[in-house]
Amino acid sequence: MTSKKPAGPKSKSGKKQAKSSQAAPAKQVRAKPGRQADSPENAPAIPKARTPEVPAVSPALAPADRERLLAGTHHDPHTVLGAHPVPGGVAFRVFRPYAEAVTVVFDDVRAELTDDGQGFFSGLLPLTEVPAYRLLVSYDGTAHETEDPYRFLPTLGELDLHLLGEGRHEELWQALGSRVLTLQGVTGTRFAVWAPNALGVRVAGGFDFWDATGFPMRSLGSTGVWELFVPGVGEGELYKFDITRPDGSHTLRADPMARRTEVPPATSSIVDVSRHEWGDAEWMAHRADRPVHEAPFSVYEVHLPSWRPGLTYRQLAEQLPAYVGDLGFTHVELMPVAEHPFGGSWGYQVTGFYAPTARLGTPDDFKYLVDKLHQAGIGVLMDWVPAHFPRDEWALAEFDGRPLYEHGDPLRAAHPDWGTLEFDFGRREVRNFLVANAVYWCEEFHIDGLRVDAVASMLYLDYSREAGQWTPNEFGGRENLDAVAFLQEMNATVYRRCPGVVTIAEESTAWDGVTRPTHHKGPSGFGGLGFGLKWNMGWMHDSLAYMSHEPVHRKYHHHEMTFSMVYAYSENYVLPISHDEVVHGKRSLVSKMPxxxxxxxxxxxxxxxxxxxxPGKQLLFMGQEFAQGAEWSEAHGxxxxxxxxxxxxxxxxxxxxxxxxxxxxxxxxxxxxxxxxxxxxxxxxxxxxxxxxxxxxxxxxxxxxxxxxxxxxxxxxxxxxxxxxxxxxxxxxxxxxxxxxxxxxxxxxxxxxxxxxxxxxxxxxxxxxxxxxxxxxxxxxxxx
Structure with missing residues (x-):
């Protein structure tokens, strides 16, 4: 995005008096480097003046700090910007590129700072403590009064930082991303992002005309998290993170934790505030009354953008519950709703894991749809895609200049089938990102179940790989032990935190114990993966193969309809006739029949x-309930x-x-x-x-x-x-x-x-x- 700058040239010499919009302007003092501020006879006395015996220091930034701030490589700008007690008073340092003048305002005092060049302003006031001050910043002769972001303490506490460092923050969306807060009576947005390899991180957005230079973030210790509270920024503001890579180059990235995004193909993150008031209390109170595997569970699978093309979440909320309820399905399963840049991926290549796609409306609009389905007595499942992510340069790939969300080994990182990148399930922060994401959809959006996509591709190191393209695990096997541990943690966490929620595995192999509890070990020595249900891909393939034969030949394939009962009780199964069976030349369900x-x-x-x-639960993809003859197309539904x-x-x-x-x-x-x-x-x-x-x-x-x-x-x-x-x-x-x-x-x-x-x-x-x-x-x- 092209950077925009406020009108007006940079100030090089003599200052113009900053104009105030107040009716009765306060009297002025001028702070000067190296000594106390001048006090004209008609100016008020500055409170709590220091004794003149204390030698004053220059408030101007050291050259090294200036260079790091200009380059975007300063790890702790709050230690040098803002107001700080120093010998001789309180030093004020402000970094506002393109400003002509900056004045410190507090009580009835206005102190104009000295222009140190390149957007830096400083001054020393004879104070014994830092006041609750504001800044009057002048661009091209127009003054703007604002708060100084660098006068606020970090918004993340010790517990947050401890949990982040341990990779155990189960409400990660509360700690990272953008969040509107009120600190010391000042409302603004706290930005926080995990980028441990970055030399520096800054915030860019509409509020700084997409020039992040003046908004560097601070690094919070060894967590790899960078944070900044920006006063005055609120709901609806666009933003991204300007990250300085280890080689000194810059990359502009969408927020991995963004809860709202622009409508693709635009890629900015959006500050969001939820105002939805839920009306599904009765549903939520009773959804855990009966275990899912002992309850009726008949699922209608839906691709929301194409079910009724052109409808928004709120318009869908007026039609989908009525249609599904009339047909008697107990649940809908939504193909991925998390934000994705390419509609042709049907949502299976996710870039915004915490944001419902903006194509159909806002996050509150999506909550409204879920709410209406619940009020109609219909459960809501959604496809969840933790196996991989696309390589878009504004998203997760090499997020901070090095492999971060993806595995450091290129052979482990590259997904061989889809041109995407696989998550590094062995990295605790990445596991935390995904586990918290599963919890987020269930808690924040009242989702009743997660159908986890492509589980087999996570479980096997040699999935779709030839000899020499993969490395055995520490025991010499082909199992991805990191992925096993991740899935166990995810399932255990979701079931502990979200009563009544079910997790469903799309797992196409004979992995032992997919729906066994995580603490029960099977013959393989692994504990169960902890899913509630598993798609029965074997039944689906065998039964469709049988039905495709002419009746005269079916007697030779009779076992294809009976073999499923040999293993029917090895897992808790769903019988899926999904979107995958009615696309890419496979023909619609009725067209498979002879x-x-x-x-x-x-x-x-x-x-x-x-x-x-x-035996097993049922799932049927939209259009197959009325014998549609053509294959499904996401373009027209x-x-x-x-x-x-x-x-x-x-x-x-x-x-x-x-x-x-x-x-x-x-x-x-x-x-x-x-x-x-x-x-x-x-x-x-x-x-x-x-x-x-x-x-x-x-x-x-x-x-x-x-x-x-x-x-x-x-x-x-x-x-x-x-x-x-x-x-x-x-x-x-x-x-x-x-x-x-x-x-x-x-x-x-x-x-x-x-x-x-x-x-x-x-x-x-x-x-x-x-x-x-x-x-x-x-x-x-x-x-x-």
Missing amino acids: GDWWQQRANLRAYLAFMWAH PDWWLLDPAYGAESEHRGVRELVRDLNTAYRATPALWERDTDPAGFEWIVGDAAEDNVFAFLRRDAEGGPLLCVANLSPLARHDYRLGVPDDIPAWHETLNTDLARYGGSDVANQGTVKPEPQPWHGRPASIRLTLPPLAAVWLRPA
Whole structure:
């Protein structure tokens, strides 16, 4: 950004009297170097004058300090700028580039400082203590009265600094970044940033015309944190940090802790003050009443910018809760909302980890959306991306001139798949940055769950790397021990601080113990990672592969639908049909299905019913709930026009959406489908080997043993009088859901009335029933 300077030339000699806007100007004294200020007869006596026996000193800055301040390499400007008691009185030193004159103002005294050149002003007043003074700074003959940033003590206390140094500050956003404060009755903004390799840090923004020269920050000991309180700067101000690298060059960086940013492609940070008043107290009070793995959990995944393109957070708050609530989903999962420069990354390349994207509104606007979803009884999950970050030169990459957030080893730092950089999980401050970030979203925005992206890429040192491109850990293994420790710390911290919140791992390997508690060691010797749930990528791949086959070939792939039950209780699972499955040539969910258009929709309906009945929670990406035929595009979002009767496709697409609504309704009302998701006693195969028939039948049971029977016929033939073994303690069964009903777009083959067991043993059970199985359909039955 081009630096802007106040109008007016620099003062080189004779001073003009600074003009005051006050109606009755105070009388003037002039502070001069090396002696006491002159006191004209008509000027008031300066209070608490020192005795003349004490030799005065020159208040002017030493040449070395001047050079360091001009170069932006001074680590402690507060020791030389501001007001300081010295022999002979109080020395005032001010650094205001481009100013013509600077006057110290206190009580009814005005003392004009001497121009020492290059923007430095100084003077010595015969005082015994530092007064509560202000500065009158003149640019081009216009005087501006302001506070001096260098008269304020640090705003971070010993506990903050200790926790920062230990990497254990769980409310890091309270200590770093920008925060509007009132100190000694003066309101301004405290800026703080971690940059341990910097030779100096300064604040640039609209308040200094993007020339950071006059606002150097102080280093707070060994923490690597730099801090400055700037009076008069408030909400809405743009800013960045001017960092002097170890080689003396400068870089202008956005605040890693910024809670608000400009709308991309602009990159400045913004001082933010939240004024949102939450209305979700009832939701927050009860969200921890039931453990997530024993509760209904049906998720609608949303990319906010494209769900209804052009809507803001507040406009979405008027439409999204109503839509999701009508369909009966218990939660929405938002693809990453943290700020990101490239919209085409869908939010997965984050630069502003503490800021909701400004594309859709302010942080308070995003809180409003979450609030409205909670008030509608809908939980809010969000994608969280701690695995990597982009290389943009204004963001985190080599933030202070050296690898800081990324690993120092280039092989460890470079992510091989995405052209990004991986975090250095072994550095305590970086771990703190990420752990506190997880807590921040849950506490400040009332987020109910974090879906952690790309966990596998964090866990393995050789992830997407060839031999010679990675180094084994200290035990000779491929596990990234630093990442393991980070994930354990993050999960333990979130669960301790945020009751009712769930963390969900997108982990695509067979890592042992992803959802095991961190203090329980498994066969590998590692403690569990501590997640609450894990995406079941194996089920997703296998089941979609099976469904993509023509029915005549499915008997050769029958195991792809049954194998998931071999490991179904190894973790707490979510069954994900996510955005990743409907982009980049993978086709939409309905388009993966074989056959003509009728058969594709029938296959989709049967698949959804099978999915909702299978052990595990459910996740469905937007657009798939109404059988969108095209792949998702972030440019235009779902094809809502398919639901418009004017296009003649109303019944075909609305029928699938009607089924999703009924699935969620039946699901939430049937504890057998969620109460024992992680308990093997909650599932029984009736028949899992009917490959020739393409039939699958199983029971789900609730905590009291109450059953639900799911039968899927994934052949295009209706099967009449199909016999299935059942328990003998149920006098009659009733069909509660049938994906082949006409209102869903099916052929309306159904089981009318009740179905009574016969005393004929079948499938190893003492009784059996005869059912009509519709073609390419699934039916659910419950005790009548």
